[in-house]
Amino acid sequence: xxxxxxxxxxxxxxxxxxxxxxxxxxxxxxxxxxxxxxxxxxxxxxxxxxxxxxxxxxxxxxxxxxxxxxxxxxxxxxxxxxxxxxxxxxxxxxxxxxxxxxxxxxxxxxxxxxxxxxxxxxxxxxxxxxxxxxxxxxxxxxxxxxxxxxxxxxxxxxxxxxxxxxxxxxxxxxxxxxxxxxxxxxxxxxxxxxxxxxxxxxxxxxxxxxxxxxxxxxxxxxxxxxxxxxxxxxxxxxxxxxxxxxxxxxxxxxxxxxxxxxxxxxxxxxxxxxxxxxxxxxxxxxxxxxxxxxxxxxxxxxxxxxxxxxxxxxxxxxxxxxxxxxxxxxxxxxxxxxxxxxxxxxxxxxxxxxxxxxxxxxxxxxxxxxxxxxxxxxxxxxxxxxxxxxxxxxxxxxxxxxxxxxxxxxxxxxxxxxxxxxxxxxxxxxxxxxxxxxxxxxxxxxxxxxxxxxxxxxxxxxxxx
Amino acid sequence: xxxxxxxxxxxxxxxxxxxxxxxxxxxxxxxxxxxxxxxxxxxxxxxxxxxxxxxxxxxxxxxxxxxxxxxxxxxxxxxxxxxxxxxxxxxxxxxxxxxxxxxxxxxxxxxxxxxxxxxxxxxxxxxxxxxxxxxxxxxxxxxxxxxxxxxxxxxxxxxxxxxxxxxxxxxxxxxxxxxxxxxxxxxxxxxxxxxx
Ligand code: SF4
Numbered sequence: 001x002x003x004x005x006x007x008x009x010x011x012x013x014x015x016x017x018x019x020x021x022x023x024x025x026x027x028x029x030x031x032x033x034x035x036x037x038x039x040x041x042x043x044x045x046x047x048x049x050x051x052x053x054x055x056x057x058x059x060x061x062x063x064x065x066x067x068x069x070x071x072x073x074x075x076x077x078x079x080x081x082x083x084x085x086x087x088x089x090x091x092x093x094x095x096x097x098x099x100x101x102x103x104x105x106x107x108x109x110x111x112x113x114x115x116x117x118x119x120x121x122x123x124x125x126x127x128x129x130x131x132x133x134x135x136x137x138x139x140x141x142x143x144x145x146x147x148x149x150x151x152x153x154x155x156x157x158x159x160x161x162x163x164x165x166x167x168x169x170x171x172x173x174x175x176x177x178x179x180x181x182x183x184x185x186x187x188x189x190x191x192x193x194x195x196x197x198x199x200x201x202x203x204x205x206x207x208x209x210x211x212x213x214x215x216x217x218x219x220x221x222x223x224x225x226x227x228x229x230x231x232x233x234x235x236x237x238x239x240x241x242x243x244x245x246x247x248x249x250x251x252x253x254x255x256x257x258x259x260x261x262x263x264x265x266x267x268x269x270x271x272x273x274x275x276x277x278x279x280x281x282x283x284x285x286x287x288x289x290x291x292x293x294x295x296x297x298x299x300x301x302x303x304x305x306x307x308x309x310x311x312x313x314x315x316x317x318x319x320x321x322x323x324x325x326x327x328x329x330x331x332x333x334x335x336x337x338x339x340x341x342x343x344x345x346x347x348x349x350x351x352x353x354x355x356x357x358x359x360x361x362x363x364x365x366x367x368x369x370x371x372x373x374x375x376x377x378x379x380x381x382x383x384x385x386x387x388x389x390x391x392x393x394x395x396x397x398x399x400x401x402x403x404x405x406x407x408x409x410x411x412x413x414x415x416x417x418x419x420x421x422x423x424x425x426x427x428x429x430x431x432x433x434x435x436x437x438x439x440x441x442x443x444x445x446x447x448x449x450x451x452x453x454x455x456x457x458x459x460x461x462x463x464x465x
Numbered sequence: 466x467x468x469x470x471x472x473x474x475x476x477x478x479x480x481x482x483x484x485x486x487x488x489x490x491x492x493x494x495x496x497x498x499x500x501x502x503x504x505x506x507x508x509x510x511x512x513x514x515x516x517x518x519x520x521x522x523x524x525x526x527x528x529x530x531x532x533x534x535x536x537x538x539x540x541x542x543x544x545x546x547x548x549x550x551x552x553x554x555x556x557x558x559x560x561x562x563x564x565x566x567x568x569x570x571x572x573x574x575x576x577x578x579x580x581x582x583x584x585x586x587x588x589x590x591x592x593x594x595x596x597x598x599x600x601x602x603x604x605x606x607x608x609x610x611x612x613x614x615x616x617x618x619x620x621x622x623x624x625x626x627x628x629x630x631x632x633x634x635x636x637x638x639x640x641x642x643x644x645x646x647x648x649x650x651x652x653x654x655x656x657x658x659x660x661x
Contacts, residue, residue, distance in 0.1 A: 079496055129545055145574035147573075197568060427488075
């Protein structure tokens with residue numbers, strides 16, 4: 001029978017099927033971090049169950065870490081304790097940890113791909129919903145709860161019901177200045193935040209085929225924001241090129257053998273999806289959100305819709321926006337470029353290209369937070385840091401930072417923040433903070449203008465992108 | 466895990482849609498390394514104003530409403546995978562959440578912590594919310610064995626779906642780890658056959 005990409009990878013990982021119940025699915029790689037793992041470690045040690053396959057686990061410290069002075073002891077006692085527990089749990093169980101200050105440290109979904117841990121055809125899980133990022137490699141990758149972290153610790157498997165299959169096609173030519181972030185914000189705005197619940201999504205069409213791996217990761221990252229457990233893009237030459245030569249990537253003849261297998265990971269011509277949507281790339285413009293869920297997005301030049309709905313009105317009240325209002329020219333005091341959605345080298349290249357020769361607006365506090373030590377290093381090596389400094393920006397050290405504001409990087413109450421992260425929930429970036437999701441280009445232009453502007457109307461920028 | 470067979474209780478109505486796990490338990494409370502104490506901070510920023518005073522408009526602070534059932538708007542539990550949300554709801558005393566739609570990861574997390582997510586039709590949800598509003602003493606009877614929701618003393622009865630395996634786990638208080646460990650042989654055999 002004709003199979004989808006998802007079927008091919010899933011079916012290969014089924015250990016057993018319970019009659020009228022879930023399947024036992026084998027997990028190749030398990031990524032962990034300090035926030036969602038301690039209770040799972042405790043559970044295993046309380047039940048005296050050993051960690052089954054420690055060499056298939058990789059740990060990092062990212063959610064709760066400071067983004068300044070990382071060489072000093074972490075000030076916050078609770079955070080420091082959580083990081084200490086991670087270190088102890090990893091050393092006790094022989095788990096590789098890239099802790100704070102390590103050359104491979106960074107946000108879990110940034111370091112997996114950049115170290116070559118993430119490879120096509122794998123199953124990858126992590127106690128973090130944006131694990132869907134790794135789907136950019138043709139990987140089944142999804143977020144799990146802490147009980148499931150414990151299950152994978154104990155058995156390297158999960159009990160899962162096979163999700164249904166959804167395909168989102170985007171064909172055509174993207175306008176200049178429209179980035180992968182805009183594509184995914186557009187899709188979520190069109191489909192809504194629960195359209196994907198119960199599904200695993202495949203993104204197909206020339207728009208995704210022509211995207212870089214960084215762009216594909218941005219798209220797959222936000223699959224969860226439409227409710228889908230994960231998103232995938234079929235691996236191709238761009239994927240193989242990206243993986244090749246990375247630290248944990250297969251080498252030499254091994255690599256060639258893998259590539260031969262990876263090439264088979266494509267949806268068969270006549271495979272059937274449970275649900276399918278298609279969009280025209282030409283209709284997509286730079287996007288921003290105006291509400292408190294990622295589905296509340298509009299083209300940057302559009303007005304906020306007028307809906308009579310209590311949840312919608314509650315959301316606008318929180319944001320202090322009016323129905324029918326346009327967001328262009330809204331003064332903005334905070335800009336955040338970072339998070340596992342947009343903190344890779346390409347995102348900083350886009351931002352640096354834009355700010356080159358310009359100056360940050362005096363009212364704006366801009367936080368530029370690279371996704372990993374490797375990205376930070378590359379920013380320096382490529383001379384981007386010099387550009388940022390000349391324009392009045394400062395780079396911080398890697399971590400999740402203001403994406404979830406568990407550390408000190410919080411947006412003050414009532415302030416707007418144009419953010420390249422993935423969630424604009426109430427209080428996500430700090431109690432009472434108001435988040436507007438956007439691409440790194442829109443974020444950079446906001447930082448320079450001190451307000452929201454339409455980058456499409458700035459011819460000079462578009463030559464650069 | 467505690468067993469769950471049947472629950473009869475009054476309910477707390479929360480008609481807001483798309484309640485995300487950041488609202489159920491804000492990130493700044495995720496620094497604990499055990500599962501205790503999260504109930505105190507469930508819906509923290511809705512229950513309290515920033516200065517720490519009580520928000521009397523929020524339903525959990527309305528003494529008219531009580532019970533271990535939460536009746537919530539569509540797409541409950543979306544967003545972050547944090548199981549802390551389930552621990553917080555369980556810690557507060559909720560045993561059943563009724564909604565017309567649950568986000569995937571939350572649903573699994575709830576089930577793994579002995580909370581039963583009961584998915585009902587949009588119409589049924591509306592009716593339930595209305596009945597509770599009219600009479601906060603309205604009792605809801607959740608019978609897991611027969612997969613039936615019933616309003617006590619009323620004609621309203623609704624069947625609900627639950628995965629057969631998960632139902633068995635709840636009825637017996639088993640968890641997935643027990644099951645997976647009993648299949649170790651198969652897992653090892655699988656590993657030997659598939660070298661990824
Ligand atoms: S950057 Fe944000 S979304 Fe990504 S892993 Fe960190 S907290 Fe989660």
